[in-house]
Amino acid sequence: VPKRKSRPQTPFEVLAEAYDKYRSELRQYIRRLACDPHGIDDLMQEVWLALRKIPATLSIEDPRGLLFCLAWRVSQTANRRRGKDAAKLISIEAEEFAEPTCGLTGENSDSIDHIDVADVASNVATLPPDLRYFVTRHYFDKKTYIEMAGELGCSWHTVKKYVQKALRQLRKHWGISNAD
Amino acid sequence: MRTSDDLSRADSDRISNEAADWLTRLSNDLPDSFDIAADTAATSEEFLLWLAQSADHTRIFLEIAEIDRKLFAVNSRMGTDIAELLRAARAEVAAAEWSTPPDKTKGAPKRCADETSPVWVRAAMSPFARLLAMAAAAVSVFCGLFLSQSPLVTLVPRTETHRYVIYRTKVGRHADYPLTDGSRLILNTNSEAAVDYTDGSRTVRLRGEALFDVRHNEKRPFLVCVGSLSVADVGTSFSVKQTATSAVLLTVAEGSVLVTGGAAVNRQCAGAGHGAGDGQNYFPSGSEQGAPPLKLTAGEQAEITVEDKIIRSHVKHLDPADVGYALAWRSGDLYIDSSLQQGIEEINRYIGGKRFAVLPSIADFKIRVLLTNASSPEAVLKALHEVGGFVPTSPPKGRDPDPNTIYIGPDPGPKAPHRSN
Numbered sequence: 001v002p003k004r005k006s007r008p009q010t011p012f013e014v015l016a017e018a019y020d021k022y023r024s025e026l027r028q029y030i031r032r033l034a035c036d037p038h039g040i041d042d043l044m045q046e047v048w049l050a051l052r053k054i055p056a057t058l059s060i061e062d063p064r065g066l067l068f069c070l071a072w073r074v075s076q077t078a079n080r081r082r083g084k085d086a087a088k089l090i091s092i093e094a095e096e097f098a099e100p101t102c103g104l105t106g107e108n109s110d111s112i113d114h115i116d117v118a119d120v121a122s123n124v125a126t127l128p129p130d131l132r133y134f135v136t137r138h139y140f141d142k143k144t145y146i147e148m149a150g151e152l153g154c155s156w157h158t159v160k161k162y163v164q165k166a167l168r169q170l171r172k173h174w175g176i177s178n179a180d
Numbered sequence: 181m182r183t184s185d186d187l188s189r190a191d192s193d194r195i196s197n198e199a200a201d202w203l204t205r206l207s208n209d210l211p212d213s214f215d216i217a218a219d220t221a222a223t224s225e226e227f228l229l230w231l232a233q234s235a236d237h238t239r240i241f242l243e244i245a246e247i248d249r250k251l252f253a254v255n256s257r258m259g260t261d262i263a264e265l266l267r268a269a270r271a272e273v274a275a276a277e278w279s280t281p282p283d284k285t286k287g288a289p290k291r292c293a294d295e296t297s298p299v300w301v302r303a304a305m306s307p308f309a310r311l312l313a314m315a316a317a318a319v320s321v322f323c324g325l326f327l328s329q330s331p332l333v334t335l336v337p338r339t340e341t342h343r344y345v346i347y348r349t350k351v352g353r354h355a356d357y358p359l360t361d362g363s364r365l366i367l368n369t370n371s372e373a374a375v376d377y378t379d380g381s382r383t384v385r386l387r388g389e390a391l392f393d394v395r396h397n398e399k400r401p402f403l404v405c406v407g408s409l410s411v412a413d414v415g416t417s418f419s420v421k422q423t424a425t426s427a428v429l430l431t432v433a434e435g436s437v438l439v440t441g442g443a444a445v446n447r448q449c450a451g452a453g454h455g456a457g458d459g460q461n462y463f464p465s466g467s468e469q470g471a472p473p474l475k476l477t478a479g480e481q482a483e484i485t486v487e488d489k490i491i492r493s494h495v496k497h498l499d500p501a502d503v504g505y506a507l508a509w510r511s512g513d514l515y516i517d518s519s520l521q522q523g524i525e526e527i528n529r530y531i532g533g534k535r536f537a538v539l540p541s542i543a544d545f546k547i548r549v550l551l552t553n554a555s556s557p558e559a560v561l562k563a564l565h566e567v568g569g570f571v572p573t574s575p576p577k578g579r580d581p582d583p584n585t586i587y588i589g590p591d592p593g594p595k596a597p598h599r600s601n
Binding site for chain 1: 193196197200201203204205206207224225227228229231232234235238239240241242243244245247248249250251252254262264265266500501
């Protein structure tokens with residue numbers, strides 16, 4: 001009896017396999033990204049649901065990478081939704097409430113994700129002054145694109161372009177890999 | 181899996197551009213009108229298709245996302261390095277605001293350049309300042325009448341057909357005055373500028389500190405007269421400050437200036453501001469003669485005095501961040517990087533009523549601090565305590581207490597426990 005040719009895996013099956021394989025790592029990643037430390041399980045669930053919506057025709061070269069990108073997307077969407085809701089409730093003047101908790105969540109946040117501040121500062125310092133200005137104000141001063149655009153009298157889109165350019169340059173010099 | 185070494189540089193740059201675009205598009209703040217739900221649905225498939233193009237797409241996207249995450253996790257309270265970067269950026273935003281004068285005819289001021297002309301390039305050139313902008317003034321009767329309604333701006337008739345305008349600021353305040361020729365004048369605390377415009381000249385006589393953003397016009401030279409010096413603009417943004425030691429601190433942010441002293445100043449500045457108020461010379465000029473001109477260019481700062489008919493100057497070159505610090509007063513901040521004695525003298529310029537004094541034992545201590553409210557004695561005391569542990573103390577021996585003087589001394593530290601027998 002000729003051996004039956006095995007059916008190629010669907011994109012969902014490929015990603016579901018990766019989900020099982022990297023579940024623990026994925027959970028840590030989401031935990032680092034999420035602004036709401038109590039919503040990690042929900043986000044894991046959302047990632048799983050997102051896998052089910054993957055088009056069957058999609059060709060996947062790097063299942064792990066795609067899985068983590070999806071996790072990033074899900075977490076970001078949740079953060080944006082959360083941020084937009086919070087903005088309705090919290091006055092912009094109340095700076096003490098504006099302190100972000102994203103990325104440093106959980107009771108053992110230091111052990112989960114230690115940020116080398118000196119490393120961050122030294123890399124930002126390598127940027128040209130114009131890009132350094134946008135990075136500093138946006139990330140460290142927690143100014144939104146809209147606030148910065150208002151300060152400078154330009155469009156939200158222009159601010160976004162500067163931040164993009166800074167991120168591209170940082171990637172070249174920082175040497176961060178997605179395994180970090 | 182391929183690494184970045186396997187990718188051509190062009191491909192890597194292209195994917196990196198696209199990844200950064202996706203990241204900024206999908207994260208962070210959005211205009212209020214933005215519909216997140218609609219965006220999520222519309223972009224999810226598009227984003228997926230982009231990611232699935234190759235392993236390099238996912239790898240580079242995750243690298244950029246990791247940088248974004250690390251940057252976002254840092255805030256201003258995380259060490260001096262970050263605080264220093266922030267302080268510079270905050271000071272620089274003030275300078276950036278000066279990169280282009282506001283266009284009032286088109287609503288919001290256009291200070292931000294498009295992507296091909298980074299805002300910072302212009303800000304770096306003007307950080308120091310569009311300092312003495314000799315603002316011009318008010319040849320227009322309409323403008324003069326308008327300005328005269330403000331108590332801090334006085335319209336002074338010089339002749340029947342000619343007027344000039346005096347601008348003032350109170351202690352602890354700063355003010356921004358647009359001038360009729362498109363130049364701008366920003367006055368710092370407790371300063372005055374008499375602006376005298378004619379068809380052929382623009383002259384400002386200054387007392388105190390000001391920043392001028394000059395609209396250059398060869399047919400109407402712009403001249404700032406301060407003490408016994410005159411500063412002629414050559415397409416410039418610059419600041420002028422009279423210091424406590426009767427010297428003039430001049431900082432050029434853009435273009436260049438020519439500094440002159442002596443007889444030429446008397447001629448050039450004759451009449452500028454004279455006759456104001458009670459008919460006396462408003463800011464008496466010096467009488468030195470024959471001093472040669474001094475040229476300063478963008479990024480240079482000079483402390484200038486005129487002695488024995490010669491301009492004596494100490495010139496140093498500033499980097500853009502230092503220029504931003506020097507101009508921090510425009511946004512209500514005061515940056516001090518000097519001895520405690522000099523710092524306190526500077527702070528006293530911003531405070532009305534009371535004044536600070538330093539005990540001689542700590543007068544030479546170096547301090548470096550950015551005061552966000554230098555006109556408030558309480559805020560100053562708090563900052564001095566944070567930066568060096570300095571606290572209010574009693575007067576030095578032999579000096580009577582003065583209710584209007586706050587003496588600053590070192591923190592004595594915790595008191596020793598009382599020892600009882």
